[in-house]
Amino acid sequence: MSVLGQLRAELGDLVDTSPEALENARADKSGHRSAEAPLAVVHAEAVEHVQAVMRIASATGTPVVTRGAGTGLAGAANAGGGEIALSVRRMTRILEVSPDDLLAVVEPGILNADLNAQLLTHGLWWAPDPASKAISTVGGNIATGAGGLLCAKYGVVRDAVLGLDVVLADGRLIRMGHRSVKGVTGLDLTSLMIGSEGTLGVIVGATLKLRRIVPGDVCTVAATFRTVRDAAVASSAVTAAGIQPAIMELMDPHSLAAAHALLALPAPTPGSAQLTIQTDGPAAAVEADAIAAVLTGSGGTVAVTHDREEGERLLAIRRAMHPAMETLGTALIEDVSVPRSQLAAMFDEIARVEREHGVVIPVVAHAGDGNLHPNFIFEGPEVPASIWEAADDLFRAAIRLGGTLTGEHGIGVLKRRWLADELGDDQWRLQRDIARVFDPQGILNPGKVFEA
Amino acid sequence: MSVLGQLRAELGDLVDTSPEALENARADKSGHRSAEAPLAVVHAEAVEHVQAVMRIASATGTPVVTRGAGTGLAGAANAGGGEIALSVRRMTRILEVSPDDLLAVVEPGILNADLNAQLLTHGLWWAPDPASKAISTVGGNIATGAGGLLCAKYGVVRDAVLGLDVVLADGRLIRMGHRSVKGVTGLDLTSLMIGSEGTLGVIVGATLKLRRIVPGDVCTVAATFRTVRDAAVASSAVTAAGIQPAIMELMDPHSLAAAHALLALPAPTPGSAQLTIQTDGPAAAVEADAIAAVLTGSGGTVAVTHDREEGERLLAIRRAMHPAMETLGTALIEDVSVPRSQLAAMFDEIARVEREHGVVIPVVAHAGDGNLHPNFIFEGPEVPASIWEAADDLFRAAIRLGGTLTGEHGIGVLKRRWLADELGDDQWRLQRDIARVFDPQGILNPGKVFEA
Incomplete structure (x- = not known):
């Protein structure tokens, strides 16, 4: 048959x-x-x-x-x-929520936002917050090792998964990981599955590590700077001052202008860049004021609000980034990540790539954790070769600065040709051979991550 | 030759x-x-x-x-x-400390405490704090996936390592992981190395994720309870109240009596157990008072101090546990971990094992994260078969309660015969086959973890 x-x-x-x-x-x-x-x-x-x-x-x-x-x-x-x-999109059940053990057991197809809406009724949340959280699944968040805006303060997916149920290539079901806070029995296959992009097995269940809802206020600081470099240096100054914001987003002049246009706001001063920062928890107000002082000292024009709704209005400009890009053409959204101290240097490299390749690269960055999303804009459905050349130049710059090809989106098909550049040939082969142990026939997502 | x-x-x-x-x-x-x-x-x-x-x-x-x-x-x-x-004990150099990127690059042989003494001068620390931290190495902490007292609040080793340099079985050197906060390039081999107990490669360098020194006070709460079960229930009540202590240690009547005897303190009331809890950070005092109220409500006799030195005196009883055990005979120190909600049930199981096997099992527990150290005491250098039978019974009870064989000590030779019981045969073989990819000849720590 x-x-x-x-x-x-x-x-x-x-x-x-x-x-x-x-x-x-x-x-x-x-x-x-x-x-x-x-x-x-x-x-x-x-x-x-x-x-x-x-x-x-x-x-x-x-x-x-x-x-x-x-x-x-x-x-x-x-x-x-x-x-x-x-x-697995129809597998949306929440099988267990344990406030005492701060864990939930869920099926992989539940949307991140739907899960968090349910957890809220227990005073709990699952911290990973990709920008797609309203439309992306928990299983997909895990399979890609998704990031988000809150990672510097609240961690990445790897920090928020205790165990996984996985169907192997031949149909057997195994349970990896623990329900306890600690556990070091054998190899940490749970972590190996996180970000494996469908190459090792099918995630059919997840035991998630939860947090209690953070008490206290959310305060928002918005600051504009004369140049994107000034904004990047200011964000580093916040980190260096020992303050840990929940969110610290940076918009470069191109993205800021496009978002303002989309929202029908007055155009920003040409060349200016913006930092939007939120603090939370019991010390939110004190931290927001301290951040405002650092930003002012770094040459920023600063507004602070302790009002949650006004804060959401300020963040709306940042959240308009992706729709704003769509108004410009087709966007190839890249995802390099560098050590936080190299953020300004990475913006210098992006400016160089723009000059040398004659392209415009709007950038939004999770400045708190060094993760940048440069957007390459072009016409039509196919990425032109010239855009890939510019992206190649940018990837290599990120790796030179001690960074990585991908902070939170993964390799898939679009970045597989650069994987060995970052891992080195020895590690690339080791990783591929590990994948073959899970999938000796090569039937799990072939051609992705490890080139076919 | x-x-x-x-x-x-x-x-x-x-x-x-x-x-x-x-x-x-x-x-x-x-x-x-x-x-x-x-x-x-x-x-x-x-x-x-x-x-x-x-x-x-x-x-x-x-x-x-x-x-x-x-x-x-x-x-x-x-x-x-x-x-x-x-x-690798002589490889003790700190190659880099970056306060801006909150990371350090170190050689594996440096002692945990020596590293933290150096980091303190930068206002930084590496959170993993095994009880052995004064005498154990960072490389060993990583290779075993070591835990400690602070894990519920500040995480385990897996949460505190960004990247590793590893010499493979054939002598090649590879660099795994990242210097950036985020990074999902390929499979997470860094996590796979953590807790692999020398079976996958030799860790020769580590890029560690650091924290800033926590500002504020340290407050200590000590409470005695009529029974160990009361103390376990009280510790769960603290967690359920939504307060996250830095340290929450539980001593059962046997260990409490032995520690008091060693320190020449008046003998505790027979049968009584103790919780010793520390809070830290800006809200330390408020949290300590809230914890004291919960413990009093749970039937405890409670003392609170906001004085760091007085707190250390209260913790000294807990820290005397291991030397106290040595006064009783040879100790086989076990390491089961259960979901926090199952702590009292696990103490019930330990009492059953004591009754049924006619043994005495002094226990100290990291109650904040559900990790228990039952001590089997015997005479002479070899673990008698009867003690292994009691330990076997105890391991199976922990697994039944949703727990694990080992929270922080690892498998080594002493627990390899129970590994497949917890993992299941399918996962056990998968793990062993992954180890063979790293070590096709089987020369890396053979006979450990995966039985020879």
Whole structure:
């Protein structure tokens, strides 16, 4: 029987070959799309469905691309010709919330925001906060090692997952990790799964480490600077002053101007850049005032508010970044990350790349943790070679500064050709060989991360 | 040429075959010792020395046991007949401290306490604080995934390492991880190395994530309870009240009595147990008072001090635990960890094991994170079979309660026979196969963790 026939015989209506479903499964939010549509989309609703798909896939040597909500930015979840798109988006149950143990056990398809809305009723939250949190799944956040705005203060996904249930390539289910705060039994496979982008197994359950809702106020500081370099130096001064903001976002002149235009606000002074900073917790007001003093001393024009709603209005400019980019053309959103002390140097490199390649690169940065999103803008659906050359130059600059290709979006298809540049050939081979232990047939998301 | 001859030809005086060195390399602090002395101890002073040892070892198929200060409690660093003991204890340099990036780059042999003494001059610290911190190395802390007293508030080793330099089995050097706060390039091999107990490679450098020294006071609360169960329930009440102490230690009646005897203090009321809790940071005093109220409400007799020295006097009873155990006989120090909500249930299980096996099991627990150290006391150097039977019963109880064999000491030789019970056979084989990718010849710490 054909692969499709076997899937249908075992999974019935969960197997979807409608043109719309197949078309959706070809792309994520990166703009990249696979060359051909996949064989089928399977909408798994339970662990057993995932196991059935993997048993059929391993018996027939059929590639499987696991998908959540398809909001990735590296093409890692794009399914192509001859592949099964395995969607876990319908697995949305919260199986347990334990306020005493500060943990929740969830299925992978629940949206980050939906989970946090439920946790709020217990006075709890799961800290990872990718900008996509309203539309991205917890499983996808884990599979990509997603970041967000709050990471410098509240950690990354790796800090917020205690254990995972994983279906292996051949359909077996294993449980990794712990429910306890501590646990060092054998190798830390939970961490290995985080950010593995569907190459090691299918995440079908997650034991999440929760936090209690932070008591106290949220205060917001917005400051404009004459140049983006001044803003970057000022953000470093905040860190150097020993204050830990919850959020510290930097918008360069291009992105600031585009966001103002989108929101119909008066145009900012040409060349000016903005820092938007939030503090939280019992010391929020004291910290906001201290930050305002540092920023003023660094040449900023500073506004402070202790009002949550007014703060949200100030942050709205930052949140308008992605829609603002869409008004300019197609955006290739990059994701380099550097040590915080190198933020100004990285902006210098971006200015150099703009000059030397004749491109404009609007940038927004999570300045608190050194993660920058340079946006390469172009016309049409395909990234032109000239843009990839500029991006290549920028990636190499980030690595030279002690940084990395990707702070929070992952490798997928879009950055696989630079992976060995950062890891070195020896480590690249070691990583690929580890992936082969999980997936000896090479059916898990082939062609992603480790080039086919 | 013999292995020893090759080592001497390349490494000269760094190769130590003195009876004392060979004898020392046979044991750690667990009390367990290898059956025979190793071939030699090599005192590596630089990365190149480690690489030379691994090249000779892989060319000749000679097993290598990496050692730091030998303070482990699972026998993981014990070197035996035909093996090379590779000591990195002399590699103690701090290569970089970056207050701006909150990171340090260090060699593996530096003692945790020596590093923290240096960091203090920068207003910084590395949070992992195993009880052995004065005598254990940073490399050993990482290789075992060491825990400590502060973990519930300040995290475990996994949360405090950004990157590692690792010499592979064949002598190649690779650099894993990042200097940036965020980074998701490929698989997270840094996390995989943490707690791998010398089975994957030799850690020769570490990029550590630092914290700023916590400002404010340290307050201490000591409370005695009628029974150990009352104390466990009270500690859960503190967590449930949403207060996060820096330290929350629980001593059962046996350990409390032994510590009092050692310190020549008046004997505690028979059967009584003690909680010793510290709060820190700007809200330390407020939190200490809130904790005191919770403990009083839970039936405790409570003393609070806002004085750091008086607090240290109260903690001295807890710190006397290990020497106190040594006065009772030989101690097999176990290390189970359970979800915090199961702490009282785990004490019930320990009481059952005591009754059913006719043994006395003094226990100290890191109550804030659910990690218990039951001490099995016996005469002579060898663990009697009857003690292992009682320990086996206790391990299985911890796993039943959703816990783990080992919260912070690791598997080594002493717990390898229970590893598959916790992981399941499928995961056990997967972990072992991953180790084989790093070490195809099986020369890295063979017979440890994954049974030979």
